[in-house]
Amino acid sequence: MAETDAFMQFLLRMGDNTLILGHRVSEWCGHAPVLEEDIALANTALDLIGQTQMWLGLAAEVQGEGRTADDLAFRRDVWDFRNVLLVEMPNGDFGQTLMRQFLFDAWHSILLNRLQSSTDTRVAAIAEKALKEVTYHLERSGDTVIGLGDGTEESHQRMQAALDYLWPYVGEMFASDAVDVAMVDTGIAPDPASLHSAYDQLTGRILSEATLTVPDTSFAHKGGRDGRMHTEHLGHLLTQMQWLPRAYPDAVW
């Protein structure tokens, strides 16, 4: 795989994760269980959209075809998206949203921490900035998972159901392919598999404090980060997100 192609794919993976999750979280606006959560969800979505601007901005620059971050966000179809399936899963109840956030934040923080020493200084700079935000996201989603897991009977059951539902989407974050090999060879990014034990330790600690049981399965749904097979959910998300620029392609907003 040509180095530029691999780098571009890597950047799309980073930017599409934050774009799709940021979009999902923003769907909560005005509907959260308590005012502080409305503020925190909007803040998280805002951080993720900001990170998207950086990752997709760099992807467009690396691609060198004169496109912009907006072109990449709003003018690609499902098969060209490279986010993991986890982030496109529907919000469900508040518990499912926060469990998805926690499972992603834990991986995101470990990866960004490693990316700070990327051989590509632009990647290292984005990672450094994003990590500050993501450290807070993880603190909040982790605390909420603990609070609701170890809360009432009902909140415990809902959080366990969320974990059971989402756990099969965790494994994809640690899958490796030719893109990852090229990133390791150039020193741009670590092998995803190398993040797995730190992830298990971190999530194990929080989920145990939350009195939740990690499902006894290593089965992983895959197909997002290589675009082979997204879930049915992504198409609906893009329909809403991309409608305006696609309906009025000549407009500047």
Next chain:
Amino acid sequence: MYAQMVKSTGQGVTPRDEMTPEERAFQDRIDRGDKIEPKDWMPEGYRQTLIRQIGQHAHSEIVGQLPEGNWITRAPTLERKAILLAKVQDEAGHGLYLYCAAETLGVSRDELTEMLLDGRMKYSSIFNYPTLNWADIGAVGWLVDGAAIMNQVPLQRTSYGPYARAMVRICKEESFHQRQGYDAIRKMAEGTPEQRRMAQDALNRFWYPSLMMFGPSDKESIHSAQSMAWKIKINTNDELRQKFVDQTVPQAEYLGLTVPDPDLKWNEDRGQFDFSEPDWSEFFEVIKGNGPCNTDRMAARNKAWDDGKWVREGLLAHGEKKRTRAKARQVAAE
């Protein structure tokens, strides 16, 4: 203005010679420009009027998330999405400071929320209008936040300290909101024919509802007279509406958009615009619950509250468990 038709005591302003000594001393402090603080003595009517006014303002910020949230998932660029998210997050933050200001008067946020959800308290009529195209998001910032600022800037000098201080912070953010709204609608007005059409359509639908935000004329209102004597209302509704029109019409002209009022014209003698009043019968219908979105807005807020019950209970239960465990550890250590 996010508070409309706030009822005061309904008694009118008490003549000075009929005031109790405490009331007279209180009024003297107000007249001197002193700030009243939570622990100071205050007439019950002052406290209740402020609770209604601050509560209505806070509720407006909360319900106001909905018409803008309606477009967050459809914002046409990453930057517009980020700006809109930041703005809606600010609105929720304003709600939070205002509820805190109201709490200093002895009412809890949960009590105020219950009163909103069961319809005992109101929020601004403007949020019962729908946002139908992307230019509406510009129009909300430009016109709705613009109208809100007209009222909120003078309220930075209001007599109740916590309210005045909340308003200082809110005004800084609102003026940023208004600028971004104007910038968004300017892009539309200068854009393709379809974008221009959206911008004009937004102005057509939001013009009169924005004028209604100031409330009906209150020259004769005993409620407003009392609120003005207490400096919790600084200007009459008509003064603020006129100021808003005078500021906004040249901005619309600059955009090349037409204000939907055939009788709008500059009055040389007054040095102000003459303009048509909004349809006040429509306003009273909206206040009664018959606006285009009242039912949906309240259903959305009630659903958020009801669906969130298990979350609030779960987090409270966890907090309680943590406290119990900490106490047990302390006992064991001793």
